[in-house]
Amino acid sequence: MGILARPLDTWREDDKEKLAEKIDKLCKQENITQIILGLAKSLYGTEQNIRMTHAYQLADILKEKGYIIHYIDERFSSKEAADILRNQGQKSKNYKDKKDAVAACVILQQFLDTKR
Numbered sequence: 065m066g067i068l069a070r071p072l073d074t075w076r077e078d079d080k081e082k083l084a085e086k087i088d089k090l091c092k093q094e095n096i097t098q099i100i101l102g103l104a105k106s107l108y109g110t111e112q113n114i115r116m117t118h119a120y121q122l123a124d125i126l127k128e129k130g131y132i133i134h135y136i137d138e139r140f141s142s143k144e145a146a147d148i149l150r151n152q153g154q155k156s157k158n159y160k161d162k163k164d165a166v167a168a169c170v171i172l173q174q175f176l177d178t179k180r
Contacts, residue, residue, distance in 0.1 A: 070169065072090060072094070072165075073086075073090060073165075074164040074165050074168060080118065080121050080122045080125060081125065083122060084122060084125040084126055084129065087099065087126060088126070088129050091131065096131075097130075097131065097132060098131065098132040098133075098134060099123075099126055099131050099132070099133050099134070100134050100135075100136055100171060100172050100175045101119055101122070101123055101133055101134065101135050101136070102119075102135075102136055102137075102138030102141060102167075102168075102171045103119060103135050103136065103137055103138060104119070104138060123135075134175060136171055136174055136175050138167070138171050141167040141168075141170040141171050141174075142163060142167045144167070144170050145163045145164075145166035145167035145169075145170055146159075146163055148166055148170075149162060149163060149166060
């Protein structure tokens with residue numbers, strides 16, 4: 065039997081320290097020791113500089129807290145999430161936050177599938 069990803073929380077936070085604290089709190093509550101971090105890449109697979117810098121800075125903070133960080137390409141995860149929500153009958157104007165949670169699940173599921 066495989067493992068299925070499930071959404072937890074999504075946050076919009078520009079302050080990487082505050083975001084790291086929120087992640088740390090959730091990880092402690094859920095007994096999580098490893099974090100999957102989606103990397104924003106262009107259609108051609110190159111890293112998008114500013115978003116990548118923020119992701120790596122966040123990863124460094126979380127590594128200092130003792131977490132193991134895994135990186136995965138997040139290209140197309142938002143589109144796949146939108147497709148999933150649309151197939152469930154969701155209206156596009158109502159699913160921005162849901163789309164982020166579903167996209168996170170897509171990224172996590174991709175990671176889990178590589179570990180089989």
